[in-house]
Amino acid sequence: MVCFEVIILGGLGGPSEFSTQCFMVRPLDSDNLKSICIDGGAGVGHIMDTLLISDEDRNVTIEDFNRANDDFNRYFNICHNKDSKDVNYNVNPDRLITKRVRYNTTSLSNVIDTTMLGFSNKVMGLLEDKPTVLQKAYRIYQGIISYFITHPHLDHINGMILNSPLLVDKEVESKKTIYGLDFTTNALKSCIFNDIIWPNLSDSKIGKLQIETLNEYDSHQLREFPEWEIVPFRLCHGVKITTEIRSYSTVYLVRNKVKKNAIIFFGDMDYDQILVKNNNKVDLLNIFWNYLVEAVPLANLSGIFIECSSSSKINDKQLYGHLSPKHLISALRMLYDKYLSISNSKNSGDNKIQKFKLNVIITHVKMVADSRDSRETILEELKLLAKEHAELQDITFYLALNKYRFVL
Ligand SMILES: [Zn+2]
Numbered sequence: 001m002v003c004f005e006v007i008i009l010g011g012l013g014g015p016s017e018f019s020t021q022c023f024m025v026r027p028l029d030s031d032n033l034k035s036i037c038i039d040g041g042a043g044v045g046h047i048m049d050t051l052l053i054s055d056e057d058r059n060v061t062i063e064d065f066n067r068a069n070d071d072f073n074r075y076f077n078i079c080h081n082k083d084s085k086d087v088n089y090n091v092n093p094d095r096l097i098t099k100r101v102r103y104n105t106t107s108l109s110n111v112i113d114t115t116m117l118g119f120s121n122k123v124m125g126l127l128e129d130k131p132t133v134l135q136k137a138y139r140i141y142q143g144i145i146s147y148f149i150t151h152p153h154l155d156h157i158n159g160m161i162l163n164s165p166l167l168v169d170k171e172v173e174s175k176k177t178i179y180g181l182d183f184t185t186n187a188l189k190s191c192i193f194n195d196i197i198w199p200n201l202s203d204s205k206i207g208k209l210q211i212e213t214l215n216e217y218d219s220h221q222l223r224e225f226p227e228w229e230i231v232p233f234r235l236c237h238g239v240k241i242t243t244e245i246r247s248y249s250t251v252y253l254v255r256n257k258v259k260k261n262a263i264i265f266f267g268d269m270d271y272d273q274i275l276v277k278n279n280n281k282v283d284l285l286n287i288f289w290n291y292l293v294e295a296v297p298l299a300n301l302s303g304i305f306i307e308c309s310s311s312s313k314i315n316d317k318q319l320y321g322h323l324s325p326k327h328l329i330s331a332l333r334m335l336y337d338k339y340l341s342i343s344n345s346k347n348s349g350d351n352k353i354q355k356f357k358l359n360v361i362i363t364h365v366k367m368v369a370d371s372r373d374s375r376e377t378i379l380e381e382l383k384l385l386a387k388e389h390a391e392l393q394d395i396t397f398y399l400a401l402n403k404y405r406f407v408l
């Protein structure tokens with residue numbers, strides 16, 4: 001049963017500063033504006049951009065679409081009425097597409113479901129009393145109760161930091177908590193909210209911003225969303241340049257305990273199965289997958305938001321702690337094997353699982369100076385690689401396009 005709404009405020013991985021990773025998550029059909037954000041790489045500016053294409057009183061037009069996607073257009077020259085090959089970029093789960101509109105602008109926008117652009121009518125209805133886009137955006141910002149940060153790299157926190165003075169603005173004041181594993185919260189306290197890089201808004205004198213450390217594997221309950229629980233796990237994210245010590249990141253499992261569905265948000269990560277095995281390293285992804293297959297039946301796994309920063313053409317040494325399609329495919333095959341062995345042990349079965357049906361939403365693509373959109377390249381590589389493995393045929397790959405809404 002679908003129960004999560006995810007709005008992509010930032011789905012990119014840089015190096016440009018706009019729209020870096022930030023996912024706003026709220027219960028589907030909630031009758032208030034409360035939300036959480038997984039990462040804070042985008043903020044009020046992106047909420048405003050998303051609002052601009054969310055007007056329920058009119059149909060979204062091609063101009064709206066172009067405005068919504070101005071970040072693509074900054075990278076690529078739009079070829080009007082050219083390049084109209086019919087490619088489905090899977091921006092939304094098929095079952096949710098109610099209207100498809102074909103455009104001949106950028107290659108990414110050939111088939112786009114405009115009904116899933118921007119905030120839902122329900123959210124817009126809750127903002128009716130606010131006359132300006134800025135006021136509406138601040139109201140949505142007010143509704144963010146907490147941030148769950150995967151790691152303290154700037155592309156995952158910049159919007160959250162720059163927006164934080166709003167916490168003490170009389171008109172929009174609110175309280176928020178930033179959660180993370182210790183390597184994240186320690187860094188935020190000592191390197192960001194330290195009265196040097198940024199005012200220490202987390203000081204108890206102000207009482208508006210709390211920074212709380214989560215424990216790995218511990219389920220965190222949200223007071224505001226009593227049906228939800230969030231469990232963090234550590235991941236590897238390359239090595240530090242100076243010391244070559246491992247750098248870490250986090251994956252969050254968000255589960256609705258009543259409806260049983262779960263979604264997963266990965267922070268930046270590296271994963272090279274062969275390297276891990278050969279070097280006898282602790283396989284953190286393996287630990288997380290083991291937990292997942294025990295905790296969430298495949299049928300209840302609604303979506304995996306996972307990074308795939310660079311094309312497989314990039315030399316592994318230049319991934320700097322990220323995934324390319326070949327590594328992502330090997331990570332998914334490993335997940336398949338684990339669901340298979342669980343299914344076999346339960347059914348003393350016939351050595352296959354019914355269908356490895358999965359929504360995999362690609363995030364954090366790094367935009368490189370190519371004539372083609374890197375997201376398009378990566379999606380194509382993933383689909384081609386998946387074709388080589390019979391067990392992956394029922395996976396649907398999507399792109400986390402900015403200002404899009406996923407219902408999962
Ligand atoms: Zn990143």
Ligand SMILES: [Zn+2]
Binds near residue numbers: 153
């Ligand atoms: Zn990072």
